[in-house]
Amino acid sequence: MRIGELSRRTGASQRSLRYDEEQGLLTPTRLPNGYRDYDEHTVTTVRRIQVLLSAGLGTSAVAEILPCAVDDGVVLSGRCPELIEGLAKERHRINAAIGDLITARDILDSLVGRPLRAQAVPSR
Structure with a gap:
């Protein structure tokens, strides 16, 4: 499938798909006309990438985790136990950031003596 169809099926922008390729997360074949050609399995891979990025992981961490994923939900299921410690550290970092924000x-x-209500942020 071409990049436009992959984009439609996964919700990922074509720009982000090209970026994922630059980062080594996707490896499409190239057709004689230069177009990218993705196989069916790439849909699952892109969805995994989206989940991992939404967890706040960088592309280098995603590249390490992708080969360890065993299902569509990116469950590691003990395949790469060496990653668990790093993910636990990342979770701790996120919890610390949440604590700082709270x-x-x-x-x-x-400062105002009562909880402030959330207000819409004016556009710039």
């Missing part, structure tokens, strides 16, 4: 919010609330 602290910052609480400080803002204390």
Whole structure:
């Protein structure tokens, strides 16, 4: 399938698919006319990439994890136990960032003596 169809089927933009290729996450074949040609399995791979990126992982981590995924949901299922420690550290980093944000919010609330309501951010 060509890049446009892969984009439609996965919801990933063509630009992000080209970026994933540049990062070594996707390896399409090239047709004689230079067009990229993706096989059916690439749909699953792109969905895995999307899940991993949405978890806040960088493309280098995604490249390490992809070969270990065993299902459409990107469950590692013990295939690459060496990755578990790194993912646990990333989870700890995210939890620390959440804690810092909650602290910052609480400080803002204390400045006015009550919780502030969320307001729409004006466009620039």
